[in-house]
Amino acid sequence: MPFSEYKHELAFATSLWIFSVLAGLLWYTMFPEHFEVALPADFWATFCNNAGLAIVYGWLGGLTVFLPMYWIFVNALNVARVLVALTSAHGLAGVAKFTALMIHGVPEWAALIIAAAAGLRVAREVVFWFVKRERKTDVKYWLLRGAPLVALAVVLLLIAALLEIYVTPKVLAGL
Numbered sequence: 661m662p663f664s665e666y667k668h669e670l671a672f673a674t675s676l677w678i679f680s681v682l683a684g685l686l687w688y689t690m691f692p693e694h695f696e697v698a699l700p701a702d703f704w705a706t707f708c709n710n711a712g713l714a715i716v717y718g719w720l721g722g723l724t725v726f727l728p729m730y731w732i733f734v735n736a737l738n739v740a741r742v743l744v745a746l747t748s749a750h751g752l753a754g755v756a757k758f759t760a761l762m763i764h765g766v767p768e769w770a771a772l773i774i775a776a777a778a779g780l781r782v783a784r785e786v787v788f789w790f791v792k793r794e795r796k797t798d799v800k801y802w803l804l805r806g807a808p809l810v811a812l813a814v815v816l817l818l819i820a821a822l823l824e825i826y827v828t829p830k831v832l833a834g835l
Contacts, residue, residue, distance in 0.1 A: 666809065669777035669784070673732055677773060680733045684740025692748055693741075699829055707821035710768065711814045718775035718810040719782065719803055728776035728783065735772055739765070753835065760831040764824035771816035778806030778813075 663670060700706045717731045742761065746754030782802045 665805070666777045666781055669780040670773065673728070673773045673776045673780060676729060676732050677736045677769065680736030681740050684737040685744060687737075688741050688744035692744060699824060699832075701825070703821055703825040706824060707818055710771070710817040710821065714771055714775040714813040714817055715810060718778040718806060718813060720779075728779035732772060732776050735769070739769075756835050757832060760828060760835060763831060764820045764828050767816040767823070768820035771813040771820065774809050774816070775813035778809040781806060 713731065717728045720727075743754075743758050746757045748754070750757060785798075785802050
């Protein structure tokens, strides 16, 4: 499955994620809040929750247009919230703790963007069909075409959940 078919959706999803992190950093720096960063303890609950979201937003989310964008925005705001909370509570050590969280964060964020890109492609086809009814649009084709992307996202989320439950806590304990 060539990613080139999804280059616009991947670029949009990545740009939205970066913009949302930057907006979150600005927001949470101006209006700080105190909270404790806690890692989940149950592997299957973590994986099933994230994989379920990838499937819903990667396929069904495309039919609603805004769900993939909302998922990216909320996730990126949470990344910014954690970074600001850790650095304000622990100073430079907070940056080290955030870096330790990135061990599982990077595959999770990649999965988020990939699944959202699949959903955004379906959304794009649905919108084009509503706007230009004469254009032949095959939503089923794009749902099936996005299946490998969603499957890749689920595999990345499996890796992220393993790292989040078994590796990240050990790295954080060593800091």
